[in-house]
Amino acid sequence: MLENSLVDSIKKSHSLTEAQQLALGKFINKGFPTSKWEEWKYASLKHLNEHNWHWAPESISVDFPKPVWNSFAIIQTLNGNTSSEGTLPHGIALLTMSEFMVQNPAFDSVWKARNPILDQNSLYDLNEALVADHAVLWVKKGVKIAEPFVHHYLVSGQQDTAIQSKLFVYLEEDSEITWFEQQRSESSHAILSNYVQEIWVSKNAHLTLIKDQDLQQSITHVDHTFIFQQESSLVDAFTFSINAAYLRNNLHFYIDGPQVVSNLNGLYIPGEDQLMDTHSVVDHRMPHSESNELYKGVLMGNATGVFNGKIFVRPDAQKTNAFQSCKNVLASDRATMNTKPQLEIWADDVKCSHGTTTGQLSDEALFYLRSRGISKATAQTLLLLAFVQQVIDKLDHEEIRAELSEKIVNKIQASLGLTLS
Amino acid sequence: MLSVKNLHARIGEKEILNGINLEVHAGEVHAIMGPNGSGKSTLASVLAGRSDYEVSEGSVEFFGKDLLDLSPEARAAEGLFLAFQYPVEIPGVSTTNFMKSAINEIRAYRGQDAMDAVQFLKLFKERMAYVNIDQSLLSRALNEGFSGGEKKRNEIFQMAVLEPKLAILDETDSGLDIDALRIVAEGVNKLKTPQNATILVTHYQRLLDYIIPDFVHVLYKGKIVKSGNKDLALELEERGYDWIISALD
DSSP, rough: OOOHHHHHHHHHOOOOOOOHHHHHHHHHHHOOOOTTGGGGSSSSSGHHHHHHHBSOOOOOOOOOOTTTTTTTTTEEEEEEEEEEESSSTEEEEEEEEEHHHHTTTTTHHHTTTTOOOOTHHHHHHHHHHSSSOOEEEOOOOTTTSSSOOEEEEEEEOOOTEEEEEEEEEEEETTTTTEEEEEEEEESSSSSEEEEEEEEEEOOOEEEEEEEEEETTTTTTEEEEEEEEOTOOOEEEEEEEEEEEEEEEEEEEEEOSSOOOOEEEEEEEOOOOEEEEEEEEEEEESSOOOOEEEEEEEOOOOOOEEEEEEEEEEHHHHHHHEEEEEEEEEEEEEEEEEEEEEEEEESSOEEEEEEEEEEEEOOHHHHHHHTTTTTTHHHHHHHHHHHHHHHHHHTTOOOHHHHHHHHHHHHHHHHHOOOOOO | EEEEEEEEETTTTEEEEEEEEEEEOTTOOEEEESSSSSHHHHEEEEHHHHHEEEEEEEEEETEEEEEEGGGGHHHTTTEEEEEESSSEEEEEEEEEHHHHHHHHHHHHHHHHOOOOOHHHHHHHHHHHHTTOOOHHHHHSEEETOOOOOHHHHHHHHHHHHOOOEEEESEEEEEEEEOHHHHHHHHHHHHOOTTTTTTEEOSSSSSGGTTTTEEEEEEEEEEEEEEEEHHHHHHHHHHHOSSSHHHOEE
């Protein structure tokens, strides 16, 4: 149950529709997640009750440095307001959800029946309560764009600003895009950044989703990404969690058709005083589909990491292949990692496997490198970079791969307190 | 160059080295032989700085410096090299990248300028020929999936690149067929100069057919119990270790 003062402050800041009020009611009932909630055991947000939140963030505008390879419009979500800068390519539209529904009346019932798992997810309710009419990026039928879209997600504000952002990406049949999302902040104050991204991937569509999460040490960032995949669609998702005080990813895949392929790749590298929590859900609701999860973590300083990977194989989802791997290295004796693979299988003709490991760098490997004249710190860095490379190498786009690779190297070096020659 | 005096070392409570004395001078090749469990590999490991061992007594000087006081990387930079009995497989790190890091860290330690890409290429190409090793092997992840012979040749390649003053070869002959053994031995011989020295740790005499030692030492229960010239190795080959051991016990 949420504190009364917080409830009053929300109601004062927004005039809510009936649906929003309903969502707010759910949020108020649950409050912020605490460690007593199984899904938030290691990532409590109970302390958020203590803040005197500003629920209406100020409007901001920024000059975002465009990547050199970028030739068309950037989509930006600045403190919850989504717009595009520059010209969108033919066949791509940015509009509001209400406008989208007017143009796609038949989609309304499909959308309402999508049924994501919202168990213990009060922050999704909070987002729904405070976001009135969010943006939609609409990729029309058969539109294939090779160059990645840059999505610039930014939060900024004074102390105790709570920012809700929501975006819906709709890929029609046979379309194909790459979405490169750079999540950033511009504030040294305590901010709650609560972001919902829902993505509809229609028949034969192909999405590559790359999230580069690099926020400041004052930021609590919660990312809910729900992906609904239809028949024969393919999604390659990458989540690179690089910086934030608190970073929680609720990444859900709902496999709603046969011949679907879902690839989830993730790398989290929390350092001093950082917490990174990945909760993935792959819900096989239909047969003949495949999911592959590859997660790696490097935990430095007194970092805390959490990985919870749920795989559901529903009774109808025969001939499912579902694989999950999560490997972690504790690069400090003060770091902790909590892993929990969770498989629930109701179908009998399936292939599922999972494996999680958490260990330290091998003393034998460190000694081998050091015996050749390489310092201990450099040897650690070499081994850690070799460990994370497998995830980075899966990125096809050369410039994005180079950019992220550099960022990851810098973070690991900075956290280990050294510079490589 | 190396002066080992009354060296005692242990793992936990277990005493493995029981007072080793050894003097190695420039230009010399020493063979350390002995039955299994006599402490041969421990001696090699302690000299290279493996942290599993605790030195409880004695001293080791390397060019006048207290070797035991130095980190493994500083020992390497001072000119010590250990060829591993079991080279470690390191996924994701290629031999060439690893050697570049090693060379430039050692050069920085010695106050020398870093090598550039062209210099590396020239050096690697030249030293690859010493052990007949292929570029493609050096671009692969370090030792990962290498055959026994490839691993040992890679060790000698690294030695050739780093040009140590004192090389310790720990059972480098183990697991090698006769052709690989010859290649490895030829590599070691090519690297021999009047300024450097080699310690061969080996169980069998056969490596000493290819690399001729100036001194042969027999290690037993953590002590050097007999020293001689290359003829001692031949005698050991013929008579085994028992005649020495029974004279002691």
